[in-house]
Amino acid sequence: MKILFICPPFSEHSQKDKGMPIAPPVLEYLAGLTRRVRPDAEIALLDAKHEPFDPDLIEADLVGISVMTAQAPWAYRAADALRKRGIRVVLGGIHVTALPQEAAQHADSLVLGECENIWEEALRDAESTSGLKPIYHGDLPALKGLPEPVTDLWNNRYMFGYFQTARGCPHRCSFCSVHKFFGDKIRLRPIEEVVREVAGSRRRLFWCIDDNVWGVNIRRSIELFQEMGRTVKGKWWFGSGDLRTVQQPEGDKLLTYARRAGLTAVMLGWETENLASLEEYRATAKQGSDRRDAIRKIRDHGIDVMLFIVVGGRKDTKKDFDDILRLCDELKVSAHPVMLTPLPDTELFEQYKPYLIPGMDWDMYDGNHAVFEHPSMSIFEREAEFIKLRTGIFTMKRILGRIFKVSLRGFPMSHFSSFMIQYPQGRAFRDYAGQWMRKHPEFDEKR
Ligand code: B12
Ligand code: SF4
Numbered sequence: 342m343k344i345l346f347i348c349p350p351f352s353e354h355s356q357k358d359k360g361m362p363i364a365p366p367v368l369e370y371l372a373g374l375t376r377r378v379r380p381d382a383e384i385a386l387l388d389a390k391h392e393p394f395d396p397d398l399i400e401a402d403l404v405g406i407s408v409m410t411a412q413a414p415w416a417y418r419a420a421d422a423l424r425k426r427g428i429r430v431v432l433g434g435i436h437v438t439a440l441p442q443e444a445a446q447h448a449d450s451l452v453l454g455e456c457e458n459i460w461e462e463a464l465r466d467a468e469s470t471s472g473l474k475p476i477y478h479g480d481l482p483a484l485k486g487l488p489e490p491v492t493d494l495w496n497n498r499y500m501f502g503y504f505q506t507a508r509g510c511p512h513r514c515s516f517c518s519v520h521k522f523f524g525d526k527i528r529l530r531p532i533e534e535v536v537r538e539v540a541g542s543r544r545r546l547f548w549c550i551d552d553n554v555w556g557v558n559i560r561r562s563i564e565l566f567q568e569m570g571r572t573v574k575g576k577w578w579f580g581s582g583d584l585r586t587v588q589q590p591e592g593d594k595l596l597t598y599a600r601r602a603g604l605t606a607v608m609l610g611w612e613t614e615n616l617a618s619l620e621e622y623r624a625t626a627k628q629g630s631d632r633r634d635a636i637r638k639i640r641d642h643g644i645d646v647m648l649f650i651v652v653g654g655r656k657d658t659k660k661d662f663d664d665i666l667r668l669c670d671e672l673k674v675s676a677h678p679v680m681l682t683p684l685p686d687t688e689l690f691e692q693y694k695p696y697l698i699p700g701m702d703w704d705m706y707d708g709n710h711a712v713f714e715h716p717s718m719s720i721f722e723r724e725a726e727f728i729k730l731r732t733g734i735f736t737m738k739r740i741l742g743r744i745f746k747v748s749l750r751g752f753p754m755s756h757f758s759s760f761m762i763q764y765p766q767g768r769a770f771r772d773y774a775g776q777w778m779r780k781h782p783e784f785d786e787k788r
Pocket of ligand 2: 510511512513514517518519520552610627
């Protein structure tokens with residue numbers, strides 16, 4: 342059986358520039374899982390962000406498309422075109438799981454939730470006379486013995502691969518899909534399996550896609566980092582963590598071993614400077630009591646920091662956009678701001694339902710757009726502030742200023758990684774900002 346897995350591109354309203362050179366984890370993982378359950382299958386991968394997609398040229402018995410919300414319109418169009426040619430399409434991923442009735446109109450079959458325990462059955466059905474079932478319900482599998490990603494099927498050269506050590510999150514941030522989809526209890530991969538996978542990979546640079554490389558169980562994080570430091574040599578990675586954990590008494594120990602394990606940069610959910618918004622998003626618990634000090638501490642250990650930020654909520658004003666740039670300058674850190682986006686099947690979606698702007702397709706839910714009414718700011722005002730903030734964060738002067746703030750304990754890889762994370766994001770966003778400004782000639786950058 343010939344199976345093609347596709348990762349849709351960013352939405353048509355997002356940046357055209359490709360950003361960081363990261364191989365889509367989900368495709369490498371699905372290839373690994375498929376090789377395990379159907380070793381005879383012929384597998385191909387298509388990252389439509391980097392490669393052209395022409396449905397008329399696709400030759401496959403089965404196409405699997407992974408769908409995040411912002412990718413849904415592209416995925417549905419692709420699926421419709423492939424099915425018109427008689428190619429069967431399976432849709433899976435977070436958006437499909439949140440809105441199965443919508444997705445079902447564009448697929449022969451849906452895979453809802455995590456697919457480890459049902460993918461073999463779906464492939465068997467695809468070849469049997471009874472055929473694919475309309476829906477396969479995945480569960481929350483134990484993470485022992487997961488297949489390893491397949492990295493040799495690409496036409497492209499990606500600088501960064503990925504690894505994952507856990508799924509699920511006990512926090513309940515209202516804008517986030519993770520605790521709903523992966524559950525609110527953390528499931529852990531055995532440390533020896535993670536270490537074997539990373540050590541054996543032909544790649545040297547990785548993104549650890551865990552939502553909390555630390556932030557749930559400090560003892561487990563320390564053990565993982567100790568083992569990685571002992572066993573994995575000449576490999577470096579970045580990941581996401583929280584601010585609270587490093588403020589605990591064992592914070593220094595955690596950071597020491599994290600750097601020895603190859604951690605060069607960490608993305609932290611600061612979210613906002615507006616305390617009313619922080620409470621509204623239920624994101625206070627993970628902040629700790631002195632988050633500015635937490636940042637200094639991490640950087641003193643030679644690990645670079647990028648803040649995850651949400652702007653444009655209904656409790657935010659123009660000041661909250663300005664405060665983020667001030668914060669970046671004060672702490673000399675970079676930030677990845679997104680517009681607050683009520684994604685389907687999150688608590689925020691229910692809360693903001695009355696304010697959602699009708700007629701906006703899901704590709705507008707990409708974190709760059711204002712998709713709900715605001716008490717005092719128009720759509721244009723919010724998007725203009727967002728453009729100013731995001732382009733302001735990534736000027737070359739600011740990028741370089743930040744790199745020199747990372748302690749020499751992390752030299753040279755943390756400094757190299759700081760550049761490799763910041764520069765492509767800045768370039769991609771400038772490209773997007775250029776498109777946005779052409780559509781909005783009334784925009785005045787200096788205002
Ligand atoms: C890696 C990642 C990215 C990467 C790469 C994504 C990619 N396409 O591969 C990049 C940086 C590009 C990215 C971008 C964004 N991301 Co992102 N990202 C992630 C992250 C950290 C890991 C996802 C992952 O690769 N997991 C590993 C794979 C193996 O697992 P998986 O995808 O969950 O798939 C499992 C099942 O879902 C199923 N499955 C999935 N697809 C399919 C398909 C088939 C056919 C089958 C059979 C099964 C199947 O099988 C897998 C194993 O069980 C998640 C957080 C998380 N914890 O999941 C957020 C996450 C997916 N991202 C999210 C968001 C919001 C975004 C952005 C909009 C954020 C932004 N504004 O910058 C952009 C999207 C931009 C766009 N316009 O498309 C949300 C998605 C919510 C939603 N409803 O869509 C998540 C969940 C984060 C969150 N906190 O809510 N992201
Ligand atoms: S934003 Fe991060 S900490 Fe909050 S629920 Fe999502 S994954 Fe957990």
